Amino acid sequence: MADSRHTKLAKVLVHYALALKPGDKFLISTTPAAESLLREVVREAARAGAFITPRIALPGIQEIVLRESTEEMLTQVQEIERYEIGYFDAFLAIQASSNTKAMSGIDPQRLAKVGAARAEIQQTFMSRSASGALRWCGTLFPTQAHAQDAGMSLADYEDFVFGAGMLHLDDPVEHWREVDREQARIIEYLRQHDTIRIVAPDTDITYRVKGRTWLNASGRVNFPDGEVFTAPLEDSVNGKVCFSYPAVYQGNEVEEVRLTFEKGRVVGFEAKRGYDFLKSMLEMDAGAKSLGEVAFGLNYGIQKFTRNTLFDEKIGGTMHMALGLAYPESGGVNQSAMHWDMVCDLREGEVFADGELCYQKGKFII
Numbered sequence: 001m002a003d004s005r006h007t008k009l010a011k012v013l014v015h016y017a018l019a020l021k022p023g024d025k026f027l028i029s030t031t032p033a034a035e036s037l038l039r040e041v042v043r044e045a046a047r048a049g050a051f052i053t054p055r056i057a058l059p060g061i062q063e064i065v066l067r068e069s070t071e072e073m074l075t076q077v078q079e080i081e082r083y084e085i086g087y088f089d090a091f092l093a094i095q096a097s098s099n100t101k102a103m104s105g106i107d108p109q110r111l112a113k114v115g116a117a118r119a120e121i122q123q124t125f126m127s128r129s130a131s132g133a134l135r136w137c138g139t140l141f142p143t144q145a146h147a148q149d150a151g152m153s154l155a156d157y158e159d160f161v162f163g164a165g166m167l168h169l170d171d172p173v174e175h176w177r178e179v180d181r182e183q184a185r186i187i188e189y190l191r192q193h194d195t196i197r198i199v200a201p202d203t204d205i206t207y208r209v210k211g212r213t214w215l216n217a218s219g220r221v222n223f224p225d226g227e228v229f230t231a232p233l234e235d236s237v238n239g240k241v242c243f244s245y246p247a248v249y250q251g252n253e254v255e256e257v258r259l260t261f262e263k264g265r266v267v268g269f270e271a272k273r274g275y276d277f278l279k280s281m282l283e284m285d286a287g288a289k290s291l292g293e294v295a296f297g298l299n300y301g302i303q304k305f306t307r308n309t310l311f312d313e314k315i316g317g318t319m320h321m322a323l324g325l326a327y328p329e330s331g332g333v334n335q336s337a338m339h340w341d342m343v344c345d346l347r348e349g350e351v352f353a354d355g356e357l358c359y360q361k362g363k364f365i366i
Contacts, residue, residue, distance in 0.1 A: 022049030200349030202242035226299025231332020287336030317362025
């Protein structure tokens, strides 16, 4: 018998996050570890009238491809990929890893080349999402590997994951609608301002957002969710930032990332551990040293760092910045094959909007 939380999550994903309707061409990407959730999602999607394509990735296969392929093979984008990115109406990605460090032994330069080669696919994905032609959502199914990263038992991690999605409530969708309303209030304030300055331990950074669109992340693109975000004006980022938590990307973990920006570009970077990987990613392409996203985490039901960006960037009382690709719907124009979110704790920080104190001790005070 299915865990009732899997059934409830499937209903939220299909009917709230993705709003599937009859005739939708629906792609689901996951691993065998998420079988119980996958079954429930397929059940709900079929009842909604969608045409379903499950894609199940076996553990270790991608690692073999990355290790054994020639550089020409790695950088070749297949026509089927170009076709698919324009074909589906809805896409659900369910993280469910049996080994979250599977990519950590791959040469960072090979990863960078693969990323750069796939930039056109990512840009098409973002463009279709921004236009509304593609609805997508990313979520996570708890596994032993994810629980281990978080420093929890599997049972405790399941409670954490499903609790962050408010699946213990009778009507989790109503909760996320309330989140949407509260975040809309914050956005209304932010959109009236231009210059944002963030001051925290080892951090003093300023960016401008005039003319950009603040977006309300309330459970439709990520689940769970809880953030507001936009793209800064590309040449406006100045100052230094120290990211409180390890920055995790493609199974690699970089500790104590410090970046210095001048006129929107990274001009200096440091890391206590993982410096070579950070350097390789920053050199991936021309857009990798610029910010594509600035955001505030507003999910106060998430307070523990778990080494998974889906949750960590939403921690209530934090902000995050993403190096690389900007979401077109935000008005950002930075292009890159990379989009790497890095999280900074603001519970000892302050935020000023056009010189006005608007955020203190981890919360907006507007």
